[in-house]
Amino acid sequence: MDEINDWLLTWGDNLWTWIIVPVVVLLGLYFTARSGIVQFRLIPEMFRTLTDRTPRTATGEPQSVSAFQAFTISAASRVGVGNIAGVGTAIALGGPGAIFWMWLMAFVGGASSFIESSLAQLFKVRDTDGFRGGPAYYMQRGLKARWLGIWFAIILIVCFPFAFSSLQANTISATVSGSLGDDAAPWLPWAVGIGITLLTALVIFGGVRRIASVTQALVPTMALLYLLLGLAVVALHIDQLPVVFTQIFTQAFGFNEVVGAAFGYIVLTGVKRGMFSNEAGLGSAPNAGASAAVTHPVKQGLVQTLGVYFDTFLVCTITAFIILVSAPDLTSATRGIGLTQGALVSTLGEWSNIALTVIIFLLAFSSILGNYYYGESNIEFITTKRGALVGYRILAVLAVLAGSVVTADLVWNFADGVMGLMALTNLIAIALLSGIAFRLLKDYTRQRREGRNPVFTRALMADVEGIECWEDELSVTGPIDIVEKEHEARKHRDHLHGAPKL
Structure with a gap:
């Protein structure tokens, strides 16, 4: 097992470093320039x-999930162990400077x-629940x-509902065991895994609308x-706090780093952990x-794009501050959730360990649901046979159970x-x-300048x-009555009057 883990680590580092x-x-820089810095300007x-x-449809039902529900599905996948265990790993490997590169890559990404x-x-295309789509489409x-x-869909299915969901379940299990101390029973990870598995099954067999509502x-x-x-x-x-900001910016370039990490490794760590967390450009959201x-x-x-900012600039930053304001000894820091747990307990006391366990559960369980939906959308791209979808759901549930009891390093690598x-x-x-x-962006900004709520055909x-x-x-x-049309037009005209130029 150690040989496989070492090979995965070497192969993954080479892939990320050189390609x-x-x-x-x-x-990211090209898209930023060509779009006129759309990620800031709009x-x-x-x-x-x-x-x-x-x-809405002619019968008054929503055509599909709302813009906010789609945001929460993607945020559910983004905001998970990458924001707590992943940030802790970034700091343990690359020092505080890795956070700067996470921030920068969130903006560029x-x-x-x-x-x-x-x-x-x-x-996108239509299906029985509304719409589905993504990179494969x-x-x-x-x-x-x-x-x-098909190649992309297969990779995504392996990566998200299987590997990443296993990682989320692993973090829930590790956090529960950690909160109960060294005397936790050896069967506890299995009990936790079975519980998460049952909850996951109850939601995912209800379809995308149930996932969105949860x-x-x-x-x-x-x-x-x-x-x-x-x-x-x-x-x-x-x-x-001023000391933390100083550490983040000075150690981002390898000056006075406390973990012995070279400049290139600090950058690599920040970019990898940042993409794992906010998923910008990854093809999942x-x-x-x-x-x-x-x-x-x-x-x-x-x-x-707002989801990327919510993930990195808010949730990841809070994790970094929790860890760094407690001035941890990074020379002997371990990867994963340990740094965050230690910082909370040393500051707030043992009760915070229980609070973190609850939060980890919410974060990781919602990520499991988001990851599952990504896989379902891509299974339906490959085949629409009902049996394939049922088989996928069973395997996705089993991956959650397996993740609760396997070694974390192997799953990470x-x-x-x-x-x-x-x-x-x-x-590519x-x-x-x-x-x-x-071209879509140009059409959108043209319609907004005209005071319209942009509509594309x-x-x-x-x-x-x-x-x-x-x-x-x-x-x-969808059908909109005259009163609602006038209200929408007036609202957008008023907004445009006080808004900056697009």
């Missing part, structure tokens, strides 16, 4: 589109996130390369609880983004390598299709093949 990191950085639009009215989720909306419909879409409740709750816990720790060590019913593809591009292959495949695809996304891009939805304005917006 993934250069591609992620260069494409921040007000991100918040506005998050609460957009959901288009915001442009990649915008491109991939806008494309996923454009090339825009690879087939936009690039005319179904083989590439994540809509869980994500805001867990974020608020964790934020309050983090603020309490920071408040008790407020005098250390577009699967959630495509499920939303919105009136213009750019709206979900903006919402999913396997997930890193598979994530690298997935990111590379998706980044969105680079080839980015011209279409820039495929007639606006008649030369682009493979667009299934977006037939006409009525099918996109």
Whole structure:
């Protein structure tokens, strides 16, 4: 087992160092420049589109999940162990400077996130629950390369509902055992795993709408609880905050690093852990983004970019501050959840260990649900046979049980390598299709300048093949009565009057 773990670690590090990191950085900078820094310029639009009215069918039912529900599905996957155990791992391996590179890559990656989720909306398809789509779909419909879409779908299924969900379950199990101390019974991980497995099965066999309703409740709750816990720790060590900022910025470039990490390794650690956490450009969030019913593809591009910021600048930063304000000894720090647990207990006392266990459960369980949905969308891309979906659900549930009892290092290293292959495949695809996304952005900003709530129809891009939805304005917006139309128009005119230029 140790030999396999060492091989996975070496293979994954080489893949990220020599291929993934250069591609992620260069494409992120290219998308940033070509889009006019869309990830900064349209921040007000991100918040506005998050609460957009959901288009309805002729019978008055929502066409699919709302923009906010799609945000919570993607946030459920993003905000998990990567924000607590992953940040702790980044600090243990790369020191405080790794956090700077996580921040920087979240901003640069915001442009990649915008491109991939806008494309996923454009090339989405209809199913019985509403809409589905993602990178596999825009690879087939936009690039005319179904083989590439199948390759991506297989990698994603292995990576998210299997490897990443196993990792989430592993973290729940480890946190429960840690909160009970060294005397925890050896059967406890199995008991925890069975409990998580049963809860997962109850939700995922209910379909995407049940997943959306659960994540809509869980994500805001867990974020608020964790934020309050983090603020309490920071408040008790407020005098250390200037020191922490100094460490993050000075050690980002290898100056006076306390863990002996070279500059390149600090950067690599920040980029890897940042992408694992916020998933910008990875090709996962577009699967959630495509499920939303919105009136213009750019709206979900903006919402999913906001998801990157929510994950990194809020949740990851709180974890970093919890750890660093307690001034830990990083020379002997262990990877994973231990740093965060130790910082909380040393500051707030033993009760905080129980509180963290509850928060970890909420974070990780919601991530398991989000990861599952990504896999389901890609199973349906490969085949629509009912038996395949049922078999996938059973395997996804078993992966949760297995993750509760396996070695964490093996899962981390396997997930890193598979994530690298997935990111590379998706980044190549969105680079080839980015011209279409820039056209969508141009159309969106034109309509906003005209004071309209942007509506896209495929007639606006008649030369682009493979667009299934977006037939006409009525099918996109759904039936809206005259009073509501006037209210929408007035609201957007008022917003535009006081808004900055797009």
